[in-house]
Amino acid sequence: MNNPNSPAIELINVSRRFLTPDGKSMTALRDFNMSVARGEFVAVVGPTGCGKSTTLNLVTGLAKPSSGEVRVMGAPVNGIDPSIGFVFQTDALFPWRSVIDNVVAGPLFRGVPSEQAYESAHQWLARVNLSGHESKYPHQLSGGMRKRVSLAQTFINEPKILLMDEPFSALDVQTRVLMHDELLRLWSQAKASVVFVTHDLEEAIALADKVYVLTAGPATVKSVYPINIPRPRVVSEIRYDQAFIDISRTIWDDLRDEVQRGAARTEALVA
Amino acid sequence: MTDTTLSSAIVFQPGTSDAEIEAAAARAARNRGRAVYFWRYFILLVFLGGWEVLSSTKLIDEFFFSSPTAIAMRLYEWITEGTSEGPLWYHLWVTMEESLLGFFTGSVAGIVAGIALGRNRMLSDVFSIYIKVINSVPRVVLAPIFIMIFGLGLTSKVALSFVMVFFVVFSNAFQGVREADRNLLANAQILGAKDWQLTRSVVIPSAMSWIFASLHVSFGFAIVGAIVGEFVGARYGIGLLINVAKGSFDAAGMYAAIVIIMVVALAAEYGMTVIENRLAKWRPAPLQDAS
Numbered sequence: 001m002n003n004p005n006s007p008a009i010e011l012i013n014v015s016r017r018f019l020t021p022d023g024k025s026m027t028a029l030r031d032f033n034m035s036v037a038r039g040e041f042v043a044v045v046g047p048t049g050c051g052k053s054t055t056l057n058l059v060t061g062l063a064k065p066s067s068g069e070v071r072v073m074g075a076p077v078n079g080i081d082p083s084i085g086f087v088f089q090t091d092a093l094f095p096w097r098s099v100i101d102n103v104v105a106g107p108l109f110r111g112v113p114s115e116q117a118y119e120s121a122h123q124w125l126a127r128v129n130l131s132g133h134e135s136k137y138p139h140q141l142s143g144g145m146r147k148r149v150s151l152a153q154t155f156i157n158e159p160k161i162l163l164m165d166e167p168f169s170a171l172d173v174q175t176r177v178l179m180h181d182e183l184l185r186l187w188s189q190a191k192a193s194v195v196f197v198t199h200d201l202e203e204a205i206a207l208a209d210k211v212y213v214l215t216a217g218p219a220t221v222k223s224v225y226p227i228n229i230p231r232p233r234v235v236s237e238i239r240y241d242q243a244f245i246d247i248s249r250t251i252w253d254d255l256r257d258e259v260q261r262g263a264a265r266t267e268a269l270v271a
Numbered sequence: 272m273t274d275t276t277l278s279s280a281i282v283f284q285p286g287t288s289d290a291e292i293e294a295a296a297a298r299a300a301r302n303r304g305r306a307v308y309f310w311r312y313f314i315l316l317v318f319l320g321g322w323e324v325l326s327s328t329k330l331i332d333e334f335f336f337s338s339p340t341a342i343a344m345r346l347y348e349w350i351t352e353g354t355s356e357g358p359l360w361y362h363l364w365v366t367m368e369e370s371l372l373g374f375f376t377g378s379v380a381g382i383v384a385g386i387a388l389g390r391n392r393m394l395s396d397v398f399s400i401y402i403k404v405i406n407s408v409p410r411v412v413l414a415p416i417f418i419m420i421f422g423l424g425l426t427s428k429v430a431l432s433f434v435m436v437f438f439v440v441f442s443n444a445f446q447g448v449r450e451a452d453r454n455l456l457a458n459a460q461i462l463g464a465k466d467w468q469l470t471r472s473v474v475i476p477s478a479m480s481w482i483f484a485s486l487h488v489s490f491g492f493a494i495v496g497a498i499v500g501e502f503v504g505a506r507y508g509i510g511l512l513i514n515v516a517k518g519s520f521d522a523a524g525m526y527a528a529i530v531i532i533m534v535v536a537l538a539a540e541y542g543m544t545v546i547e548n549r550l551a552k553w554r555p556a557p558l559q560d561a562s
Contacts, residue, residue, distance in 0.1 A: 062457055080460055092458035096476045096553040105472070109463035137553045157462065 006074030008161055008193035009036040009059055014068035016054055027218040028054045032068070034212060034221060038160075041187065041194045043204035045255060046214030047262025052197040053089075054219070056163045059195065060084055072161065082110065085159030085192070087150055087167040093138040099149050100125065100134035106157040124152040128182065144175040148182065155186055162192045166199065180207060180235035188232065201255060205248050206235045213255050216262035225251055337522040345523040346530060354512055363531065365507040366497050369425060373432020374493035378440045380433070381489075382482055385444025389478070390470060395445070406438050410496070414503040423504050432496035436489040443485035447478025483547045490539045494532060 016029040028051035036042045046052050057063035058070050061080045070077045072084070093102050100121055107117035125131055128148040138146055147168065154162065168176045184207065187194060198204050204211050211225045229243055238244050283292060319339045325331045326338035333341070349359040356362065388395040414431055421427035451474050459473045501510025509528050516524030 060457075060461055062460070082463060084461060086458070086461045088454050088458060090454055092452075092454045094455060094459075094473065094476070096479075096551075098553075105459070105464075106462035109459070109465070109468050109472075139554070153462070 006071070007035045008038045008040070008073060009034070009195065010069075010071040010074075011035075011055065011058065012069045012071070014055075014058060014065045014070060016051070016058065016063065017066045029058075029065075030218040030220050032220055036161075036193050036195060038193055039191050041196065041207060041209045042212060043196045043198060043208035043210070044212045044214060045198060045201055045204045045251075046219060047216045047255075047259045048199060049266060050214050050217040050258075050262055051219035052199075052214060053165050056086070056165050056195060056197060059161070059163055060086060081161075082157075083160040085154040085157055085162045087154050087162070087164045089166040089169055091138065091146055091150075093146060093149055093153070095138050098135050098137055099130065099141070102138070102149055103152045103156055106153060110157070120156055121152070124156045125149075127155075127186070128152045142175075143171050144179060147171060147179055151183065151186060155190060158190065159192055162187070162190075162194045164194065164196045166197055168203070169198070169200070176203070177236045183207070184231075184233060184235065201248055201252055202239060205229075205244060205251070206233065206238055211251060213251060213258070216258045216265055222258060223254055333522075334520070335522055337526050341523040342526045342530065345521075345527040349527060354515075356507070356511060356515060359512075359531075362508050362512055363535070365425075366494070366501065366509040367535065369428035369497035369500070369508070370432055370490070370493040372425075372429045373496055374436055374490055376429070377433040377436025377493065378486060378489060381437045381440025381485075382444045384437075385441045385446075385482075386448055386470065386474065386478065389445045389448025390474065402438075402441070406442075410435050411499055414499050417500065418504045423506055428497045428500035428505070428508070431500040432493040435492040435496035439489045439492060440482065440485045443481045444478055447481030448474050450481070451477040480551065483543075483551075487540060487543055490543065491536050494536055498532065 011032050011034045014029055014032040015027065016032075018026045018028055020026050032055065034042075034044075034055070044052050044055065054063065058065055059072060059077065061077045072081050094105065097105070100118065103121040103124055104114075104117045107120065108114065112120075122131075122134070125134060128151055130145060130148055130152070133141065133145065138149065141149065150167070168179050171179060180203065194208075196204070196207060201211075205227055208227055211227060213222045213225070214220065215222045225247065227247060229238060229241065229247075283295075322336075323339050326333045326336055353359055354362065388398060410431070413434060414427075417427040417430045421430055455473050455477065456469065459469055464472060497508065498510035498513070501508035502514050505511045509532060513525050513528045516522075516528065
């Protein structure tokens with residue numbers, strides 16, 4: 001089934017319903033269609049709480065679709081696929097492990113011999129500019145450094161598919177831009193397919209080949225915009241390009257209605 | 272003078288060097304430390320002195336309440352000459368052996384059961400009701416039953432210590448497993464952790480601080496179990512000494528036995544803290560206010 005021409009990720013008419021604690025059914029995704037080519041960088045933007053993260057959980061296999069089909073590398077998802085890497089919004093480093101032991105976790109779980117695993121962990125820490133911090137614990141690092149450890153921890157497994165759930169939303173603006181460049185550098189070497197979920201439209205445009213705009217929940221794809229800004233990109237610079245400004249205005253016009261609807265929906269739920 | 276609360280934070284003049292600020296902070300910390308020790312000893316002295324004075328002036332009856340000097344003399348006598356039931360060290364050893372055995376078996380069983388039930392929803396739904404039922408039994412009433420079943424020897428006390436320890440450690444281990452961070456679990460799974468790896472590398476470490484919190488109190492419970500068991504029926508042990516002292520209306524003897532237990536329990540608590548600090552070196556140390 002592993003046809004090299006099949007897309008890295010396909011979601012075909014996927015719906016996902018939750019049962020709320022009081023037993024009511026809630027639809028997070030409805031008739032959702034998405035296709036990510038191999039090596040493509042896709043960003044997903046949408047209003048808060050619309051079900052962006054749900055799409056990622058479906059791809060990892062941590063959640064199952066209520067209807068429709070999710071395919072990874074041409075094969076239906078069955079359990080957690082080893083070719084997937086995931087970067088979380090919040091800190092997901094193991095606080096009781098030192099930096100190097102965090103990075104080495106993936107290979108050791110997967111049965112790589114310890115010596116080899118530590119050697120490649122050292123290489124990855126060097127690649128994210130954290131050499132010399134191996135024996136520190138996560139709480140001793142800054143937010144940006146912890147995020148770089150997370151990237152090393154994910155990339156060391158050499159994922160074919162990289163899922164990122166608002167990974168930089170907790171960082172300050174300057175650190176975030178540095179992390180964008182770092183991510184693009186790692187990605188261009190790793191040649192992975194990326195799905196990057198964010199609520200920050202500029203971040204989405206600066207990083208991605210394609211931007212998916214979702215509707216306010218239940219989420220479905222509203223429109224897809226190809227981003228034709230040439231690579232390699234320097235994220236701190238391109239936000240002043242005319243092409244960047246034009247495309248972000250176009251997408252924002254589209255997204256704004258959904259953000260307003262999403263806000264109204266959230267307020268209605270709270271009231 | 273020695274008060275260093277936040278509201279009285281020192282305001283430094285502009286131009287004060289870092290060295291001066293650090294020196295002032297070190298001085299304040301020393302003064303504060305001295306004040307803490309002063310008040311600690313002061314309270315102990317007032318308590319013991321007051322007790323001594325009250326009993327020597329017959330304001331309280333020495334027959335019931337004894338006095339610090341009488342207790343100290345009894346302890347000295349026990350240490351140098353042994354008790355009426357044989358050498359003190361042997362009794363202490365018997366009690367410690369019972370408590371330690373109960374503590375280790377109880378906490379190991381508690382941790383294993385807590386983690387197993389915490390990880391398995393079905394098991395926990397089935398067994399939780401039974402655990403609640405058994406947990407509602409006051410442990411002390413089991414003492415005569417265990418002595419009837421296991422006899423006057425070591426086993427009955429270990430069994431009582433075990434049940435005292437088990438439920439405390441179990442419920443904390445269970446809770447700790449349930450509180451494990453979902454993101455960490457998901458992260459480990461995606462990184463490739465299988466069932467047992469997940470338990471060992473995420474679930475157990477994150478439950479560890481809960482488990483340690485319970486181990487602190489449960490060593491005390493283990494001693495309680497051993498002593499109550501000895502109290503109800505035994506040939507050796509500190510509990511037996513208390514029982515014998517009670518039988519001969521020897522108040523000083525009873526208090527002396529209590530002092531011995533206090534010393535042992537505090538020493539064990541200290542040892543536990545040392546081990547815990549060594550295991551938990553990954554935890555952030557609190558920053559201190561500069562004043």
